[in-house]
Amino acid sequence: MSGRRRFSLAWLGTLPFFAYTLLFLFLPAGSVMLGAFKSVKGGWTTSNITMLFHQPYVLYYKTSIEVSLVTALLGAAIGLAIAYAAIRERTPRWIRSMLTTFSGVAANFGGIPLAFAFIATLGTIGVVTQFLKNQLGIDLYGNGTWSLFSTSGIEIVYLYFQLPLMILVIAPAIDGLKREWREAASNLGASSWQFWRHVGLPVLMPSIMGAVILLFGNAFAAYATAYSLGYQNLIPIAIGNYYSGNVLDNPHLAQAMALGMFAVLAVMMMLYIPLQRRAQRWAK
């Protein structure tokens, strides 16, 4: 039967996918890359790009990268610990399933609902703030240094969806950490710390690094959460202000900033690939 067919139509099934990728990924990215070099008067210019190396744009990039790195690294470390605690044998099975279900919801609970949930609890007149102030005498906003709307506040809010994402992503890798290795190590007299340093972490390292990159990208591009909290110093917020605000009006500068975001992520990937290759020595 198969010999007689001259023309296979199977490849037609990939057309919708490629059409979708072309229309919603390559064309928009291409128009952003081209638009970054256009000037408002029509015509080409590199001034949008050179402007990015001055203030306040340097501050925007610095804050975005800082917030993303902090939440990625903290989220990875704490998420790894929680995931491992839930998955090892001595923990009852139901804890793991409850944790992964909750993480599946929390990892996607970002944006406006999350921001307002935090405002309602830890905001200036939030439920938890009031409770701490009235019942325990702790005024979170008292000495004017911490605020939900400051950088550390944003990082706490971002951690709410970064941590569960880490748990979801690292759980399969932890499954691959065989129980026998742990037993063999303790038989040979290794302490917990020595096991992790020589066996556990090296085996998990490729997955952990991949997860950190994922978390970084996730926080770097987050928009609605920071927008709802009124936090201004992030790149996506700045792009929104320059592109569709009521005050600033420079769409090509906004496109240049987006191009800068591509560049930052490209640099992260370039740092990641050789490290990944090094970490994968242990997988062989």
Added chain:
Amino acid sequence: MEDHEEQEVEFWRKLDEEGISRSQMLKRSVAAAAGLTILSGPGAALAAGRMRGAAAPPLKGNSVPMSTMIANAKKEGGLNTIALPPDWANYGEIISTFEKKYGINISNSNPDGTSAEENQAIQSLKGDPRAPDVVDDGPAFAISGTAAGLFAKYFNTNFGTIPRAMKDTRGYWTGDYWGAISIGYNANLISTPPKTFADLLKSDYKGKVAMNGSPLTAGSAVAGVFAAALANGGSLNNVQPGIDFFAKLKSVGNWVPVDASPQTVASGQTPIVIDWDYLNLAYGPEFPSAKWKTVLPSDGVYGAYYCQAINATAPHPWSARLWEEFLYSDQGQLLWLKGYSHPARFTDLVRRNVVPKALITALPPASIYAKVKFANNGQQTAAKTLIADQWPAKMGA
């Protein structure tokens, strides 16, 4: 044989049973695809034909009798507006009054949209029957929209009584209403009311003062910086003292970086709000439990206006012009005054004694308004550049 090959064979076998050959099948699917894509064609062609059949809309409002304008507008079957919140300067009542008076249905999209989004909608929805017919832009966007050719020229019947500084003399846009920056406060939570910008720095107001957004993205916040500059030794050409004022407000802990909105006013999250007078004054009757009061700061009175413009490729051009006629008629202007804003023809209305006393007394005293200052486009651009440079570092985190 692999799985997918089996399925493919099965598929063609079943087709065979139905008596359709492979080439017939392909022909039918191409015909269906082509049919679906051109199905929208006749609809658009019919709509365009309907519009071409009507007369060309006029350049001057007083060149056609009102009855003709109303009749032509009714034939178009609707009006599309954009970015008009119902509780902003009484737009809710303006829209419903227009609908009842002329029997034309208004479809208001994206009520919380920005001026940039209004102009973008004109460009991206060109030729689409959902495109906005009229826009209410900030002046900078009215000017940039004119330069981009987005608007049509139109001189409404009352064009002559609009102040020269508030209109484009070529007819591309007209200022519609203006307001001044005010300080609104919740009388339940604030025992000593603030009266000036200097008052806001007092320690009683820790964590209580907010603006309607950040000056990087909200026009009223830019105006707040201008007003603070005027109150602190700056001028329309120098808003640095305004930026420094807010930095000081933040350092003493009085500033709360929440975007003030009707919801935050009602909930008490922003007990003091620096915002347009027409917004603050409207919160009073809207939220009686918040006991919202408004004062105009005597040390810095800054005002700004918004601009009406008609889409050059409006799907309902006659209705758009009728809308402008309505807005600039005495009735429309008084509705804006009812919304606590100063309509463009305010001086003319007062001179002709057509303003009800109740509306005048609802506003703060005219003596303060007499001190109001407006910035021109050059001053605005310079201020925005300075704010964009300094605000992130000084007020960001």
